[in-house]
Amino acid sequence: MKPKVFLEFVEIKSLIASVLPFVLGSMYAYYNYHQLHLGYLLLFFIASSLFHMATNANDNYQDFLHAPRNDDNQEFLQETNVVGVNQISIGQARTITFGLAGISLIIGLWLVTQTGLPLLWMGLYSYAVGYFYAGGPKPISQGPFGEFFSGFTMGFMIFWIAVFINTYDTAAITWQSTLAVLIASGLAIFAISNIMLANNICDMDEDIALGRHTILYYLGKPVMLQVFAWSYVAGYACLVIAVLMGVLPKFSLLTLLSIIPVWKNTRVFLHKQVKRETFKISIKNATLICLSFIVFMSLGLIFN
Structure with a gap:
């Protein structure tokens, strides 16, 4: 398999959705407990990144494997x-x-x-959701x-x-x-869950054709567009x-400055939901929010 195909298969571009919470969690630990175990942290980063890629690969081949073989789905099977x-x-x-997941599991x-043992229970939950x-x-x-599962598992x-x-x-x-960590990670949770939500909003018709009953199937697009917008509010x-x-430094409040571009991007998505044109807005928003959080939290660590 060519490297380009491999990277596309494991959706390497989406790796940032797990890297950012990893960085934020490490900074949270340093701010509140004043210590880091860099060796263990590096191994966890490798393990979580490998498992993220394994999960993406599993998603792609499971979708292909279980998609109905009929004329309506030929475009999905052959071109998407x-x-x-x-x-x-x-x-x-x-x-x-299973190779990527196996190496991750060993680490x-x-x-x-x-x-x-607490890490074992956290890991078992994460691996179960991943599969x-x-x-x-x-x-x-x-x-x-x-x-819920994508935002909670990756963001929290x-x-x-x-x-x-x-x-x-x-x-x-x-x-x-645990509650303190949950609230502190809320911004990442909602930003990451909105990536999945934006994907499902854009794919609503295709998902219904493939027999997928996502939240859009039950509540409809207008309601979920409102949920998409208000999720950012909940995160902030x-x-x-x-x-x-x-549990977070006061400098972190400067992350609220990201509201301006995030709201601008969100308005574009609320107006038009096309996978190839506007889905990337959710990824931009998540990246913008989490990177802003990291930058301003770093200032809090420096000037605390």
Whole structure:
């Protein structure tokens, strides 16, 4: 397989959706606990990145494998799905998927032996979501909860695991500390879940033709467009609450400046939802929000 095809198959461009929460979680740990375990952190970064690629690969080949073989879906099978376009064999797709996931799993299990069982339970949840997102008899991505699981797993779980790996030897996991992490990661959760939501909004007709009953099928496009817009508001509200709680530096509030370009981009998407033209707006917004968060949180760490 050519490198270009491989990178397209694992959707390497989407990797930023897991990298940003990883960075934010590490910064959160340093701000609140004043320590980092850089070696473990690097291994977790490698493991999470490999598993993200494995999940993307699994999504692509499962979509191709289970798509109805009829005239209505020939365009999807031959011109849209990366497996069909590049004539990737199912055997080759599975080898890449399970190979990436296997290496990630080995690294993750070793980290469990060094940091403790909480990482095992976090990892089991993440791996289960990663597989059942597109695999199994009733894939998550084909139901109404895809947005929740993608945003929660990537925006919160990666953030939380990064915090745990850096603090496993000094801080116990409590309901209070978990709630604080959840609120602090809210901005990332909603921004990432909106990527999935934008994808489903753009693909609504195609999804229905393929038998996928996403949240759009139940609530309709007008309602979910409003959810798309208000999700950003909810994320910014989480940021403000986290600063008031004292778990994020006050400089983080400067992230609110990103509201201006984010709202401008959102208005464009609300006006037009075309996959090849406006879906990328959700990725731009998520990147803009999280990078702004990282920059201004960094200032908070420097001048705290």
